[in-house]
Amino acid sequence: MIMSNPDRKLQKMVIDGVEIDYTPGETIYQIADRSGKHIPTLCNDPRLEPFGGCRLCVVEVDGSSNPVASCTTKATPGMVVRTNTDCLEEYRRVLLELLVSENREIDVDTLRGYASQEFAELVDRYDARSGRFVGVRSGRSRTDDDNPFILRDYDLCISCYRCVRVCAEREGDYAISVMNRGFRTQITTEFEGLLADSACTFCGQCIQTCPTGALADRKAISAAELQGAVEKTRTVCPYCGVGCSVDILTKGDTIVGVHPAMDGPANLGALCVKGQFAFDFVQHQDRLSAPLVRGEDGELHETDWDTALDRAAAGFSDVVANHGRHSVYAVASGRAPNEAAYILQKFMRAGWGTNHIDNCSRA
């Protein structure tokens, strides 16, 4: 039963001097974000439960002696919040400087993953490359994991746990977890083994949420040296019927990778191993690139379009002339777009005058 819930009534709060309406249950970060405030975050991924680990998103709240994490703190009526005081900005900068000191490198190729630039962008925004701190490196790269999809370059890990959380909360796979604390924190599988020996399904979700590129798309970064900027084209995955939205990544005329579309209506940012990694069949050397016709010698030979089309059309004409219009049959593809199926059934129905058409759904 749906009843109007009195608690859901809009409430008011103040952010940086401006009064804003909010729905009870919203966090300070969510309200600020939709009012155009750019509070920096690192452990936050809007698809995951708020975690409150990195402390970068802290804000000042009237009546509270210490700053609070805006990603985990829910707004209360009349709350007065400041998001960008000098003191907060300095605190954030020091935090970022410390993180910088713990990592091998900050600037990583954008092909590493969807969120891989988040950390570097914040470091630039806060001018946090001072080198003031000499940190102990946290996280050890797993150079022994030779799986073909996921580079586990934990030298760049900042322990935001987004990978662990996406694997558990979004995938339900629980393949990875966190071991140790402090500088010895390490993202690991059960028994510290290889991903292939764990519950991992190679969906790639951990890659796409990692804000530093510590987890990286091995197939994509193999194209890092290729010239040109990375372009994105929104389309739908070619595999199962769920219809996940993806962005194809290209450099020039080469497909170099796939990103899940975080706003894809069917998948909300999720993908599986096929949609994420099985894209390079498109530009495989085995692709047909010219029409083929069977010659006198019984073999298939490459030819031009006119020859092939004439030959195909003549073959159908002969058969229909000798055996009637119900002697031709067409099978439409369950993989090709709707236009292919529509045209093929029109070809059979309006062209030949037969309903002899089916698709592969029975296979």
Next chain:
Amino acid sequence: MSNPLADMEKPDVIFCIGTNMTECHPVAATRLKRALARGAKMIVADPRQIGLSDLADIYLPIRVGSDVALLLAMAHVIERDNLTDPDFMAARTVGGEQFLQHVRQFPPEWAERITGVPAKDIEAAALLYGNAERGAIYYTLGVTEHICGVENVQSICNLALMTGNVGREGTGINPMRGQNNVQGAGDSGALPNNYPGFQPVTDPQFQNKFRQLWGTTVDIEKGMTKVTALGRAGDQIRAMLIDGENTLITDADRHHCEQALKSLDHLVVIDIFLTDTAQLADVVFPATAWGETDGACTNTERRVQRLRAAVPPSGEAKPDWWIVCELAKRLGFDGFDFDSPNQIFNELCDVSATYHGLDWDRIEHGAYQWPVPEKGHPGTPRLHEKEFPNGRGVFKIIEYRDPAETVSAEFPLWLTTGRRLQSYHSRTQTGRSRGIDFLLPEEVLEVHPEDLERWGLRDGGWCRVTSPRGSVEIKVKATRRSPRGTVFASFSFSNVPVNVLTGSGYDPITETAEVKVSVVRIEPCDSSSITV
């Protein structure tokens, strides 16, 4: 699917039957996992212990091909314990009285003898689903690829109708479509019995409509299904145009299929690779692939979305629609002067009832789920909210029947087939993507460890599997995922053409092959002759 994918996060009780969702529709499965994390309960019925059964509250390891018996017994318990929804049945359905009468004959003890599942587990599953506020059923080819595929689906519908689990959030009867655009191919009219938008070819009203639209005479009889056409190849059927389907590997009974295609006078194949099927053709046309083609496609929840080209075609490859239009023009057919896919899609929308309110621009963001009967209509994420297509939901009286083949002294084991997470159909695509071999280098026959000794097999050794239709040699993998007496393989690898074995029978209505049930014997064999 009657309900949107988003509803998969909302049931209290999930009933999955004949769907290996974590492998075949992994992203949909993540939604079910979220429902479970929220406290939903799950029943899984499948002959094999699949990924989903590890997450289930009640797992029903039914013998292959015994789905109807299970579903009848669940209906029995629901009727017996008054867990039906009488208001829904009275307002929205017909035939309920006879159906309730009918199921009184089929107690769980009866079903236990057929399915091999303890009666008390069937009872518990029925009570769980019957008591659900929001119960949702999900199924795939494990339900339809049987001689009784239609009866299986009707039995599922009966269960949903008697409990009123239709037309509301988090409920429904939800078949998951296998291929990316198998829904769209049917929507667009690539069916022997329907014009685009499921308008029957046998209905004079639609015959007139299309006669006028196309300015031609139309065929007033249903066409043949693909299975019948292959059966009559070389006889009544003399020429075929096959678009993007590796019929030889993916269809049941490979020997029969190969003979059928070879007996044609003329075979034209459109594909992106020279598949086993294309190798038999007289003419092969190179099609543009995913990533090279603009178009529309329709997913399992009836959402119409845009496909966009990101790179130029391979060599001289052309879109499928262009190839068929060029053929049509050469044959003197009118109505094939298209320059772009948007013109074709817009014509499809004009002539279709389900897409009528759509056009190329409207599907830009994939915001619509059909039916969209007119412009301005918001689309229909959830079907049957107020009524069924023909007014009322009809209960069907179903009886259990045995599969086309049952185990015997000569063929003492059940074989069931399916798909695996890492590969897709005949691997023309996944087999050509770097890294996939790392996860799934070869096909294996899954055999219960306790069955190894009985058949003289060794884990990792080779065996010959023989059905009444043929034999294949395949590596053995011992696993408790397959029950004793049942073996499993996928049909993805062409060096292990498992579809040589399948094809024992066909559903009389849909003519879908019973690839989920065959009978086989297995014996160890020397692998030296086999190259992998």
